[in-house]
Amino acid sequence: MIKIEYLEVKYGRNPPVLSIDKLHIGPRERVAIIGPSGAGKSTLLRTIKGYVRPARGKIEVMGVNLATARRRERQPVNQRIGVVYQQFHLVKRLSVVKNVLCGRLGLTSRWRSLLGIFSAEDRAVAWSAICEVGLSKKVHQRADTLSGGEQQRVAVARALAQQPTIILADEPVSSVDPAWAEDILELILQVQAHHNATLVMSLHQPDLARRFADRIIGLRDGKVVFDGPPSMLTENSLKELYRGIDSLPLNGAATHAEKDQTRSA
Amino acid sequence: MGTLLAILVWCWVGTGMSTHDLIGSGPRIADFFDRMLPPDLTWTTNEPRPFAPPLKIAWTAVSITLQISVLGTAIGFVLAIVLGFLAAENLTPHWVHHPLKIALALLRSIPVILLALLFVTAVGLGAVPGVLAIGVHSVGMLGKLFAEEVEGADEGVWEAMDSAGANWFQKVRYAIWPQVAAQIYSLTLFRLDMNIRESAVLGLVGVAGLGLWIENYRRAFDYPSVATLVIVTMMVVLIVEQLSIQVRRRLK
Numbered sequence: 001m002i003k004i005e006y007l008e009v010k011y012g013r014n015p016p017v018l019s020i021d022k023l024h025i026g027p028r029e030r031v032a033i034i035g036p037s038g039a040g041k042s043t044l045l046r047t048i049k050g051y052v053r054p055a056r057g058k059i060e061v062m063g064v065n066l067a068t069a070r071r072r073e074r075q076p077v078n079q080r081i082g083v084v085y086q087q088f089h090l091v092k093r094l095s096v097v098k099n100v101l102c103g104r105l106g107l108t109s110r111w112r113s114l115l116g117i118f119s120a121e122d123r124a125v126a127w128s129a130i131c132e133v134g135l136s137k138k139v140h141q142r143a144d145t146l147s148g149g150e151q152q153r154v155a156v157a158r159a160l161a162q163q164p165t166i167i168l169a170d171e172p173v174s175s176v177d178p179a180w181a182e183d184i185l186e187l188i189l190q191v192q193a194h195h196n197a198t199l200v201m202s203l204h205q206p207d208l209a210r211r212f213a214d215r216i217i218g219l220r221d222g223k224v225v226f227d228g229p230p231s232m233l234t235e236n237s238l239k240e241l242y243r244g245i246d247s248l249p250l251n252g253a254a255t256h257a258e259k260d261q262t263r264s265a
Numbered sequence: 266m267g268t269l270l271a272i273l274v275w276c277w278v279g280t281g282m283s284t285h286d287l288i289g290s291g292p293r294i295a296d297f298f299d300r301m302l303p304p305d306l307t308w309t310t311n312e313p314r315p316f317a318p319p320l321k322i323a324w325t326a327v328s329i330t331l332q333i334s335v336l337g338t339a340i341g342f343v344l345a346i347v348l349g350f351l352a353a354e355n356l357t358p359h360w361v362h363h364p365l366k367i368a369l370a371l372l373r374s375i376p377v378i379l380l381a382l383l384f385v386t387a388v389g390l391g392a393v394p395g396v397l398a399i400g401v402h403s404v405g406m407l408g409k410l411f412a413e414e415v416e417g418a419d420e421g422v423w424e425a426m427d428s429a430g431a432n433w434f435q436k437v438r439y440a441i442w443p444q445v446a447a448q449i450y451s452l453t454l455f456r457l458d459m460n461i462r463e464s465a466v467l468g469l470v471g472v473a474g475l476g477l478w479i480e481n482y483r484r485a486f487d488y489p490s491v492a493t494l495v496i497v498t499m500m501v502v503l504i505v506e507q508l509s510i511q512v513r514r515r516l517k
Contacts, residue, residue: 094439105429
């Protein structure tokens with residue numbers, strides 16, 4: 001599904017932020033990427049999505065090498081990758097159903113969608129996605145009236161409306177009330193299984209990665225330093241991964257504190 | 266501080282202000298107001314006079330002023346939507362938004378009354394030059410404000426729409442428009458309420474409406490009628506301002 005070989009990603013003339021010799025992710029795998037801030041977790045996701053062009057190497061997604069493919073070839077791949085963001089990125093003033101319908105924009109008739117007209121199929125897909133994330137009672141509520149956890153559910157439904165083959169989640173629970181984090185992750189696993197999608201998510205908390213992924217990839221300074229099932233992720237390998245970093249982010253509060261630090265730094 | 270004082274002195278001397286004249290002009294201003302009062306509120310007169318009583322023409326004058334402002338604002342709004350969105354840095358490449366920003370600034374830099382003077386020369390007296398002047402000026406003003414609104418929109422939503430495979434128009438329609446629409450309507454209403462005031466002044470250069478009638482009465486030395494129309498203008502402006510505040514409050 002995703003094949004990375006001798007990949008190097010650079011921003012300008014700086015040393016590479018990502019440098020991966022070999023990383024294959026198969027269909028229906030549930031992968032969690034962990035590692036300290038700045039390790040390249042987001043960059044890896046953005047490269048898979050096709051937003052970042054590698055300086056060298058191969059990144060093959062659904063059989064298309066994004067490093068060399070033309071825009072026309074990349075577009076259908078992009079279309080089949082649903083993304084869930086840390087900050088949700090919902091249109092605050094639109095209702096739940098309209099936000100979810102936005103996930104159909106690449107599949108529906110372009111010009112009709114500009115008039116706000118969606119086909120019966122679009123509506124059906126959106127509706128089943130909304131039911132799947134458990135928001136069927138709030139379809140017409142405005143997105144900004146929902147709680148953080150509910151907003152992330154809408155975002156998951158929007159990604160589902162794309163009928164994705166791959167679901168990418170960039171720290172999906174870092175902006176969600178810690179109490180709801182597990183619910184959201186469970187939901188993401190549930191829809192991943194139901195849609196036979198491949199799931200790649202970056203997580204700030206190794207603890208959550210252990211419990212919600214089948215395979216954990218540890219990134220440090222842009223390199224893969226751990227790759228294996230959760231059972232292989234020992235305390236020692238965690239220490240190695242986060243070596244030199246003050247506190248191991250184990251709970252939501254720590255995560256937020258660390259985020260703030262990196263932001264103000 | 267010294268510079269500020271120097272500037273003020275330069276202005277005082279340049280404009281020929283003098284305390285003597287200021288005090289001396291008091292009685293003359295009072296005299297002028299005295300001639301304006303009481304405002305002419307008659308409907309019919311048997312006396313011969315150059316123009317009909319002000320209350321008789323008030324309705325037509327107010328209507329034409331409002332029509333000029335509404336139409337001019339509407340033209341400005343439509344063009345500003347197109348140009349303003351294209352002038353937003355986050356929607357278009359540099360070679361599109363940069364020249365557009367300059368063009369909008371140039372449009373804004375011409376005062377409405379000058380624009381009206383140009384259009385009166387070009388298309389003749391009446392309401393049309395007023396509509397064009399208000400329209401052109403509004404494009405410059407609204408276009409800039411719309412572009413700024415768009416530039417302030419949340420980028421993440423744009424990326425999320427892109428991620429769903431949306432094209433440029435779809436992204437503008439679904440990622441940007443819902444974020445800026447309320448503010449754009451609000452800015453347009455605010456512009457309308459300023460345009461009504463502006464268009465009342467345009468009578469001075471021959472554009473139809475309240476201003477033209479005020480000018481007519483003034484030239485006929487019919488000051489009580491001038492007073493009536495000034496009061497009518499104030500009332501119209503205040504009413505529209507209140508309405509606009511109410512509507513804008515609801516848009517939030």
